[in-house]
C-alpha cells in the first residue's frame with residue numbers, strides 16, 4: 001500500500017522463543033524435545049506504521065505465549081515440522097488480519113542415552129547436529145515446508161583427492177589422490193506438500209524422514225564401511241549426496257547443501273640442524289578452520305516433458 005508516495009513492506013514476530021516439552025508414557029519412558037521457535041507474521045496492521053493506531057497488532061508477547069499454549073496442547077508426540085505447521089495455521093486462522101505466518105524452529109539434538117547397553121527411560125545427552133524447519137502457511141491453507149540439518153560434521157581419513165584443477169601462476173596446491181576430507185554439512189530440503197491439508201498425518205512422519213535423509217547423506221559421503229568411496233572433489237561428493245536424496249525421496253523437491261572444505265594441512269617441520277624433524281607421511285596434520293573452502297549447491301529435478 002502506498003501512502004505519502006512510499007511503499008511499505010512489513011512483518012513482525014518473536015524470535016528465539018525457547019520451549020522444552022516432555023511426553024510421559026505409562027511404561028515409564030519419557031520423550032523430550034527442546035525447540036527455539038521464531039515466528040514472523042505478515043498481517044494487515046498498516047495503521048500502526050502510518051498512525052499511532054496499534055489496534056491491529058498481534059503483540060509479539062502474545063506470539064511467545066502461544067508457543068507455550070500450543071506445546072501444552074500437544075498431548076501426543078509431534079515432529080518439529082508438524083509443530084511449525086500447526087502454529088502457523090493457528091496464527092492465520094485465529095487472526096483475521098494475519099495472511100501469512102512463517103515459523104522457523106531449531107531443535108536441539110538431545111538424544112536418549114544408553115546405560116549398560118540399554119536405552120535409558122528418561123536420560124538424554126546433547127548430540128551435535130541440529131534439526132531445523134521452516135513452515136510458511138497462508139490463510140488459504142497453502143504451505144511451503146522445508147527441513148534441514150545443520151552442523152553435521154563429517155570426516156574421512158582417506159579416499160579423497162583433488163586433481164586436474166586449473167593451474168596458473170598463482171597455484172601452488174599440489175595434486176593429490178590421498179588427503180583428509182572434512183566438512184560440516186548444512187542441508188535444507190523442501191517437501192512437495194503444498195497445502196496444510198496434503199501433509200501426511202502419520203504421527204512422526206517428518207521425524208523419521210529427517211533421520212532417513214541424514215542416513216542417505218552420510219552413507220553417500222562415506223561409502224561402504226570396508227572400502228569407502230573415492231571422492232575426487234567436495235563438489236562431486238556434494239552432488240552425489242544431493243542426488244541420492246532426490247532419487248530416494250519422491251516428496252523432496254529440492255535440496256540445498258552447503259559443505260565447507262575444512263582443511264587438514266600436512267605437517268612438515270625442518271631446521272638447518274634437523275632437516276627432517278617431521279616429514280609428512282599421511283600421518284600428522286594441522287587442523288584449520290580459517291580459511292576454509294566454501295562449496296554449496298542446490299539440486300532439483302528438471303520437470304519431465306511427459
Ligand SMILES: O=c1[nH]c(=O)c2[nH]c(=O)[nH]c2[nH]1
Nearest residue numbers: 162173232233234235261293
Ligand atoms: O574438493 C575440493 N574442491 C575445491 O574446489 C578445492 N579447492 C582447493 O583448493 N581444494 C579443493 N578441494
